[in-house]
Amino acid sequence: MSADLKTTAPNGRENVLTSQEEQAKVNEVRRLIGPLPDKSSIYCSDASITRYLIARNWNVKKATKMLKETVKWRAEYKPEEIRWEDIAHEAETGKIYRSNYIDKHGRTVLVMRPSRQNSKSIKGQIKYLVYCMENAILNLPPDQGKMVWLIDFQGFNLSHISVKVTRETAHVLQNHYPERLGLAILYNPPKFFEPFFTMVKPLLEPKTYNKVKFVYSDDLNSKKIMEDLFDSDQLESGFGGNDDTGFDISKYAERMKEDDKKIPSFWTRLNSSSAAPHDAPPLDSIKINSDSDASDNEEKDLSPAHGMDAEIINTDQMVNQGDRNDTADRH
Template sequence: MSVDLKKSGANGSDKPTVLEEQQEKIKEVRKLLGELPDKLFIFCSDASISRYLRARNWNVKKATKMLKETLKWRFEYKPEEICWDEVAHEAETGKIYRSNYIDKFGRTVLVMRPGCQNTKSTKGQIRYLVYCMENAILNLPPEQEQMVWLIDFQGFNMSNISVKVTRETAHVLQEHYPERLGLAILYNPPKFFESFWTVVKPFLEPKTYRKVKFVYSDDHGTKKIMEDLFDMEQLESAFGGLNQSGYNINDYAERMKEDDKRMPLFWSRENPAAFSGPSSATIPCFNPVNSECDSDDSDKEHVENSSPCGLASDHLSEVNLLEINGGGNSTMEIQSGSDKAT
């Protein structure tokens, strides 16, 4: 005998299921967004709208406002059009890269090493981080929306900290990549980092900082976190695993170039994983504005009107997502994807 879950047990009257209610809210957001050009509508799948609704506790108006801001940011910044040739110089030391393994939940893993900072351009560092985030999303399996950050603190010192950049990048990550970060593992953070964490924590949503886990190689209790999350045969030895292979810029460059070829198709109607919803219209929901950056003049390098990837890449706006940078302008990011983070 089948049971109709849509009926309320008390009086037999129709009652929407949770999923139906959520779907109605998704439709409300789409209606409030209004008509969008194809290029932006592709970022408004049901799954994407749902992430913004979850980030705003299913408040339709707040989620719509948040998503509109993201659409404006994507319109100006065009993160999906950044390609390897633009950011390769930032990747030389392996300060951020996508690992060639996933966790036990199928989540993409981004390795971050703030002590390996090799550039001074704030905009360049952040642009590379955005590239890495977009690449991580590209490589998520269809059933998974979130990623894991492995943050290695070897070689990290006080000069790698910038509260200002952290605050800005935290804002972009939380506002434009909601529900994307599943877990951030801080591996062997130095003692002084605890004070910095106390300063940064108020900038983060509660659901965000709860996703941050401190792991120490000499603490058997926290080491179990790694064993529960990863296949230790695949996990790099730097994080307590058995994989002795390290970061190789040449091998990584080949992987990224191949991924760059896949990106245009990923953000297209031909990819059902990236798009679901009614046919799009052609009128933007906002007036795009050229935003000014507050970073130094050296940031102007690598910001071109046309992308070396052959994609129509415009000027970008400035704030980028969370990053772990080193050097004078660097960031220490610690974000998560629950409430508002990636």
């Protein structure tokens, strides 16, 4: 845990959380959640609980409610059981894939090319997105808890816009993968995309919205963002780098199949600190709207400042410190 963490109070002053206070909040969330079955217990590590607390500005009741909802979602959706064969058809065009390089901060990079959409099934698209998120997390280094999205808009047109998909995507990512996004780079978005982005802004939480950067290949200032984040020899030529290898579905399929083999051991890696008791209650008995999730009016939300750079740096530091203390679980 970090030595001191900052939140922003309603009066605009910063409240500093010591490591002891932070741990106390983590312990309180764990107490309110209660005993859990094995996989849920592994998921609810200190590092994971810390991410939910940061997402809810260290409000214990709100973080607990959010985490309970994720626990139930994971029990029903079973994201850790999705395998390459289940989503291979969605991946064929390279619309989303984990790159074979990381950024200079050690963060996993997910490349997204919305113009290569090959499916009309919202369910299928979300399932593939969840698979990609789980795979990206599986491949995060022990000292890193976040990832970068590189979104390439080459060939993008109005037919590729779907408010329904955007809404469902935002819901899954914000509610069930909090504090996993370090930065989203929108590379060469067309002019007509800006009004659309303004329209969907209400669907995004301020923290998520503030992590989005627009980058244009003909703008020297925004190009510097890429230079500061990536090694140009590793970065794909589509994003201004020197690597012109391109996406190869056959090679990518082999990479993902190898990664799939790691998943079972990841989710059976119980230890004395995370093991759940054998008499843990079934997930259906976990009440999301229980007494522990009292009205938001009982505890004021500590809203963060909306400065993008400050927000990215502060949350990155907080999560990374938490992750370093719980490398056994990257979820």
